[in-house]
Amino acid sequence: MNVIEADGLVKRYGSTWALRECSLAIPAGHVTALVGPNGSGKTTLLSLAAGLAAPSAGAVTVLGGRTPGSPIALDGIAFVAQDTPLYKNLSVVDMLHLTSNLNRRFDKASAQARLTELGIPLKRKAGKLSGGQQAQLALTLALARRPRLLLLDEPMAMLDPLARHDFMATVMAAMADDGVSVVLSSHVLAELERVADYLVLLSQGRVQVAGEVEDLLARHRLLTGPAAEAERYSERLSVVHASRGGSQAHLLVRQNATDGPLPPGWESHPVGLEEFTLAYLREPDAAAPPGPGRGPDAELSEVTT
């Protein structure tokens, strides 16, 4: 089952294109990181999946073919929007009661226990909580609905490192306990590296890279060697991004079976998610090659330029 599937998805706001011909398929059972520069369409994609907005063209389905915003999609998807909107004048208890009234399932006991554990006073107004506490409250409300898919839009933007860590710990615990699929957009690459096992990189309203993190990283290497030789050597390789630091050059390259041995003076390192993402963010025109074993969805995830 694909938790989100988009086919030629277009969203325009007036003359602004938020998504252009965006096609992707995010399989269930992953924590998917949705990354991309500002204005690349992350929030728009999540809004469309949550059923808050309608596509201008193309189609998007959720939870294996359901229309976003349909009763069953609303029932199975919990969305925590950017800046975690809560009713500021309602107390935490009221927010719990409100959410339980608005949903078919709501595990109030576990939500209350979770908030108590986090030291969030139940009587306090939501608007008087700290940024981290508000984010935790919004997340707790979302998880208590026992969703099959959790959508998080920039959930960590306003959090300090400790709160970020706690927030992601909660997400991961829910993932482990309930098998909820998670799609989160974020700028905090370091945090994503710890949790994400699926990556969707958006650029200018299109999917630039999509795939399982392990798989994507395995097909890239970071080569370090003398800067003077970098250009000549690059010609033989599929370079995503090249950078220089003093006399050293760093090349993030796609790994091919046909690549020869490293020239002397060059070293090869595995790539981390953060480096990988940064390299592709810096090169909006670069596309990741479709690798083996990416399943039937691979075609959808490819970029057509």
Add this chain to the structure above:
Amino acid sequence: MTTLAALPAPVHLEDASLQPLPWRRMAWVTWRQHRVALVGLAVLLGSAAVYLWLQGRQIHHAYGTAVGCHAATSGACVNAINYFTSTYNLTARKIPALLIQTVPALIGAFLGPPVLARELENGTFRYAWTQGFGRWRWTLAKLVFLAFLAATAAELFSLLWSWYYQPFIADGQTNPLAAFIFNLRGVTFAFWTLVAFAIGGFAGLLIHRVVPALVATLATYAGLALVVGVFLRQHYLTPLIARQQNLLASSAWVTGNWATKGGRTVFSFTGAPTNNMLGLFCPSGVTVKPSSGLVGGFAQCLSQHGYTLWASYQPASRFWPFQWIESGWLLALSALLIAATVWLVRRRVG
């Protein structure tokens, strides 16, 4: 890592078994989110009601004494009625009516726009409309609950007002169809409140911000009330025609006058005759009787010159038919506005 084992049942089976959440779930939600406005409404109407009750008892007492006067045609008794009428004219009869004219607009403007505009303004629609209840059902439930509460409160208040105002109708000084009083008595008050609320809800959705939507609601309501009172209401039923002399000022809403001589219309006017006309036909002045007013006196002068003054009018006995006509179309307009609001929300504003 895979959850393919937890594959859902075939789509159509699962969808069919998903009953919508019961409407009553929204009762607490609506109350909790709008209780400040609802309590404010209760305080406003409650304190006005206390005032009307206290003042009304005095008025009823004074009126009872005046009409209880024995030998009703005696000078003393006529004076007693006149004294009643003049004592309570401005502060009890006119000013409260004027203030209460604003009540439907205020209820509508403070209760209606926040329903959607506050959510859109604060971004909380992204919370509310992604919950299991569903966006259009959420909108419909809120609007209907609040509309019902507002209209019910308004109707209760209007009943009290009808009682309060009764002596002023009974003393024959006010036509119950008069523009400044017609919509405060009977049932239309509740429906004017309803339409003000529906305008507010719709404005909130269109404008996305509470304060501008509130202002727009007040302006729209005022415009509508003015147009209806001045132009529309008199056309609800075909007016009757009678000789002006035979009309009682208090029982007919005169919508036009015209004078004839020899079977031909000579001139016509609405409202009061101009000073020109009075000077021309009544050089020695007009006798204004309480029963027929200035126009009645003018009709007498005219008849001395061989003219007949006619009037098209709505009789006071049409109060209830007019009430039902006005309530009917106000209800239809409110339903239309609420339906349009829900439809627009369903179509997605994002």
